[in-house]
Amino acid sequence: MFSRLIRHTALSLLLALISIVPAYAETFVFTAIPDEDETKLVERFRGIADYLSKQLDVEVRYIPVKSYAAAISAFRNNQVQLAWFGGLSGVQARALVEDSEALAQGVEDQEFFNYFIAHKSTGLERSDTLPEEVRGKTFTFGSKGSTSGRLIPEYHIRKIFGEAPEEVFTRVGFSGNHTRTLRLVEAGTYEVGALNYKVWEKELEDGNIDTDSVKIIWKTPAYPNYQWSIRGDVNERFGDGFKERVKQALLALDDPKLLESFPRSGFVPASNDDYEPIEEVAKQLGIID
Amino acid sequence: MFSYPTVRTTFLFVAIAIIALAFSDIAITSINPWRDLGRFFLGVVTPDFFSTEGLATAILRTVAFAFTGVALGSMCGFLLALMYRWRIVRLFSAFIRAIHELFWALIFLQFFGFHPLTGVLAIAIPYSGIFAKVYSEILDEADPEPRTLLPTGTSAISMFLYARVPDVWDRIRTYTSYRLECGMRSSAILGFVGLPTIGFYLESSFSQGQYSEAGALLILFYVLIATIPWWVKPKLLPIYVVGAPFFLGEGLPIVWGNVARFFTEDIVPSPIRNNEGLGEFGAWLGDLMLTEAIPGIWNTVVLTQIALVFTGLLALLAFPLISTHFGGPVRRTSGHIFLVIARSTPEYILAYILLQLWGPSMLPAVVALALHNGGIIGHLIGRQSNNIKLRADAARGLNRYSYELVPRVYSSFLAFLFYRWEIIMRETAILGILGVATLGFYIDSAIQNIQFDRAMVLILITAMLNIGIDGLSRFIRRRLALQTMPTC
Missing domain, CATH: 1.10.3720.10 (MetI-like)
Known part of the structure; x- marks a missing residue:
C-alpha cells in the first residue's frame, strides 16, 4: 500500500516536471495595464491580437494581468514583448529593459488630462482649480501604479495644498482602476476621486454615469500618457525589422471599432523622450529612484 | 472564577482587544452599504452560471x-x-x-x-x-x-x-x-x-x-x-x-x-546594489522601518488582537447552532449551512467582498477573519459538544448553555483559538493587499513600485512576527495545558 503510493507519487512528480516544460516557441505575446474593467480589456485586446497576428504573420497572444506591476514584470521578464502602458508604468518598464522603446501613442495621449470628480453630497462644483473645500473629504486614487489614477493627481494635490494626500483628506484609498473609481465616487463610498478623462467620457457616452450623483470638479493640465512599448530584443527573436513592422502595424490601425474600444482616434509615433515630464514627476514623488 | 488560569487568560486577551479597538480604524465609509449588500445577496440567489x-x-x-x-x-x-x-x-x-x-x-x-x-x-x-x-x-x-x-x-x-x-x-x-x-x-x-x-x-x-x-x-x-x-x-x-x-x-x-x-x-537593498556604502544602507533600512515596517506591524497586531477576540465570541455564539443539545433538526441544518459557508470562504474573499460593500477600514477585515475562523472553531466545538452526555434533568436553554456546555468545551475552545492566533495574524498581514494598512499593504505597495528589496525586507519581518506569535501561542497553550489538533 505504502510503497505503491510512493511509486505513484514519484511517477506523477516526474510527469509533472515533464508537462511543465514549455512546448511553444515563437508566439508574440503582449499585455496591457489593467486600468479598466477586465471584460472590456479582454474584448479590446483580443481584437488587437487578431489584428496584429494578420499584419505580422506570427501568432499573437494577449494575456490579462491583475496589476500594473504584473504588466511591468512580464515585460521585464520577456514573457511579453509588447505592452500598452500608462505614462508611469512605461517609464518604469523601459528603465528596467535595455533598448526598449516607446513605439506609438494614442493621438489623445499627447495631451492627456484627468478629471477630479466628487459625489453630489459634497456640494462641490466645477472650478478652475482643486477647491480648498475638498480638504477633510475622503478620496480615492485608481491603482497605486497608475499615471492618471495616482501620479498626476498626487502631484497636483501636493502642489496645490503643499501637503501629502493623507494629510489633506481624512481617508485615502486605492480603488484599483478608473472604472472602479467612478463607481465608488458615484456610490458615495468615497467623496472625491481622480480618473482618466477618457474613461469618464466613454462611460458618459455609453450612458453608464448617473450624472445626478457624481460630477467633475476640476480638469488637470495636460501631460503625456499611454503608449505601446516594445522590448529591444524583438528583432533577434522574430526577425530583422520586426520592431518597425509592429510600429507600422500600430500606426496603420484604422478599424473604427478597435479604435473606439480604446477609445483613441488613432495612433501616432512616440519616443522615450516624450515621457521625460512623467519621469520628472515620478522622481519628485519618490515613486522611482 | 478568576482562580482559573483559562479565565484569567481570557480576560487578559479581551482587555488587550478593547485597548486595540481604541487605536483601530473601524468605520463604514460607504454611503449605501446595505444597498450594495442587498445587491450582492440578490446576485447570490440569482446566480448566472x-x-x-x-x-x-x-x-x-x-x-x-x-x-x-x-x-x-x-x-x-x-x-x-x-x-x-x-x-x-x-x-x-x-x-x-x-x-x-x-x-x-x-x-x-x-x-x-x-x-x-x-x-x-x-x-x-x-x-x-x-x-x-x-x-x-x-x-x-x-x-x-x-x-x-x-x-x-x-x-x-x-x-x-x-x-x-x-x-x-x-x-x-x-x-x-x-x-x-x-x-x-x-x-x-x-x-x-x-x-x-x-x-x-x-x-x-x-x-x-x-x-x-x-x-x-x-x-x-x-x-x-x-x-x-x-x-x-x-x-x-x-x-x-x-x-x-x-x-x-x-x-x-x-x-x-x-x-x-x-x-x-x-532583492539586494538598493544602497548596497549601487555601492553607496553601509551608512546609506542604514539610512535606507531606518527609513523603511520608520515609515512602513513599524506602522505595518502596529496595525497588523492591533487588527489581529481584535479579530482574535471576535473570532472567539463568534465561535461561542455559533456552536450551539449545530449542537444536538439545542434546537431541532431544522435549526441544526441551517446552522450547519451557515458554518459551512463561513468556514469554506477564505478570509481573503470575505474581506474583499466586505471591503467593496462597506468601504475601506479595519471593519471588513475584522468581520471576515471572525466569520471564517469563528466558523471553523464553532464547527469543531459544536461537534465536540455532541459527545457530551448531559443528565436527563440538566438545565435547559441559556442555563444549559452557560453552566453545562461552555465550561465543558472551554479548554478545547481556547486551544483551537490560540492555535489559530498565528493563522489569523498571517491572514491579517495578507489582507493589507486589499487596502487595510497592515504589513501586506506596504509589501504590495513596494511590489507595485518595483522595489523588491523593500518588499523582501517587509516579508521577512512579517515572517518573524508570525514565528514570534506562534511561539507565544505554544507557550500559552503549554501553560494552560491545552491540546488541540491542527486546523487550517
Whole structure:
C-alpha cells in the first residue's frame, strides 16, 4: 500500500516536471495595464491580437494581468514583448529593459488630462482649480501604479495644498482602476476621486454615469500618457525589422471599432523622450529612484 | 472564577482587544452599504452560471493547482519530517510556513511570471513547512513497541516502513486529505494575483459589480468543497495526483535569467546594489522601518488582537447552532449551512467582498477573519459538544448553555483559538493587499513600485512576527495545558 503510493507519487512528480516544460516557441505575446474593467480589456485586446497576428504573420497572444506591476514584470521578464502602458508604468518598464522603446501613442495621449470628480453630497462644483473645500473629504486614487489614477493627481494635490494626500483628506484609498473609481465616487463610498478623462467620457457616452450623483470638479493640465512599448530584443527573436513592422502595424490601425474600444482616434509615433515630464514627476514623488 | 488560569487568560486577551479597538480604524465609509449588500445577496440567489466562458476551466485549474501543490508539499513535508529532530530543519520549516501562500505567489510572479510553477510552488512551499511539523508530531506518537520486536540488523528504512509508518498511516492520510481542502481554498485565492483559478474571475466579476456571476462562482466553490468526501476517494487519489499537473494550463515560458537576476539584483537593498556604502544602507533600512515596517506591524497586531477576540465570541455564539443539545433538526441544518459557508470562504474573499460593500477600514477585515475562523472553531466545538452526555434533568436553554456546555468545551475552545492566533495574524498581514494598512499593504505597495528589496525586507519581518506569535501561542497553550489538533 505504502510503497505503491510512493511509486505513484514519484511517477506523477516526474510527469509533472515533464508537462511543465514549455512546448511553444515563437508566439508574440503582449499585455496591457489593467486600468479598466477586465471584460472590456479582454474584448479590446483580443481584437488587437487578431489584428496584429494578420499584419505580422506570427501568432499573437494577449494575456490579462491583475496589476500594473504584473504588466511591468512580464515585460521585464520577456514573457511579453509588447505592452500598452500608462505614462508611469512605461517609464518604469523601459528603465528596467535595455533598448526598449516607446513605439506609438494614442493621438489623445499627447495631451492627456484627468478629471477630479466628487459625489453630489459634497456640494462641490466645477472650478478652475482643486477647491480648498475638498480638504477633510475622503478620496480615492485608481491603482497605486497608475499615471492618471495616482501620479498626476498626487502631484497636483501636493502642489496645490503643499501637503501629502493623507494629510489633506481624512481617508485615502486605492480603488484599483478608473472604472472602479467612478463607481465608488458615484456610490458615495468615497467623496472625491481622480480618473482618466477618457474613461469618464466613454462611460458618459455609453450612458453608464448617473450624472445626478457624481460630477467633475476640476480638469488637470495636460501631460503625456499611454503608449505601446516594445522590448529591444524583438528583432533577434522574430526577425530583422520586426520592431518597425509592429510600429507600422500600430500606426496603420484604422478599424473604427478597435479604435473606439480604446477609445483613441488613432495612433501616432512616440519616443522615450516624450515621457521625460512623467519621469520628472515620478522622481519628485519618490515613486522611482 | 478568576482562580482559573483559562479565565484569567481570557480576560487578559479581551482587555488587550478593547485597548486595540481604541487605536483601530473601524468605520463604514460607504454611503449605501446595505444597498450594495442587498445587491450582492440578490446576485447570490440569482446566480448566472453561463456568463463567464472560463468558469469550468477556472474550477478545473483550482482543483489542479490544489492537488499538485498539496501533493508536492506533502512529499517534501514528509522528507522534512524525517529530519525534524535537527534544529535547522525545524527553523527552516517554521520560516517557510510563516510566509503566506499569496506572498509566495507574489515572489514567484517576479521571476517565473505566469508559469504554472508559480502557483504550484506558492502552495507547496508553505504546505511543506506545515506538513513537516504535523507529520513529525504524528510520527513521534507512533507506538515504539513494534520496533523492539524486529530482529537485530533490520535496516533503518525497513524499520521505519514496517514498524513506524503502518501505525500512524491512517492519521497521516486523514490529515493530508484534510489539508487538501485547505489547498483548494489557497488555490482559489491565488487567482486574485493573476493565476487562472476561481479567484481570478471572482475578482473580475466583483470589481465590475456583476454579482450574479460572482454568486455563481461562490456557489460552485462551496459545492466543490462540500462534495470533497464524494469525489476524493483514496483509490482515486493517485489518478488525481498524476493527472493534476496536466491541467494547470500552459501559462508563459520561464526565462531562467530572470531567476538569477531576482536573487542577485532585485532583492539586494538598493544602497548596497549601487555601492553607496553601509551608512546609506542604514539610512535606507531606518527609513523603511520608520515609515512602513513599524506602522505595518502596529496595525497588523492591533487588527489581529481584535479579530482574535471576535473570532472567539463568534465561535461561542455559533456552536450551539449545530449542537444536538439545542434546537431541532431544522435549526441544526441551517446552522450547519451557515458554518459551512463561513468556514469554506477564505478570509481573503470575505474581506474583499466586505471591503467593496462597506468601504475601506479595519471593519471588513475584522468581520471576515471572525466569520471564517469563528466558523471553523464553532464547527469543531459544536461537534465536540455532541459527545457530551448531559443528565436527563440538566438545565435547559441559556442555563444549559452557560453552566453545562461552555465550561465543558472551554479548554478545547481556547486551544483551537490560540492555535489559530498565528493563522489569523498571517491572514491579517495578507489582507493589507486589499487596502487595510497592515504589513501586506506596504509589501504590495513596494511590489507595485518595483522595489523588491523593500518588499523582501517587509516579508521577512512579517515572517518573524508570525514565528514570534506562534511561539507565544505554544507557550500559552503549554501553560494552560491545552491540546488541540491542527486546523487550517
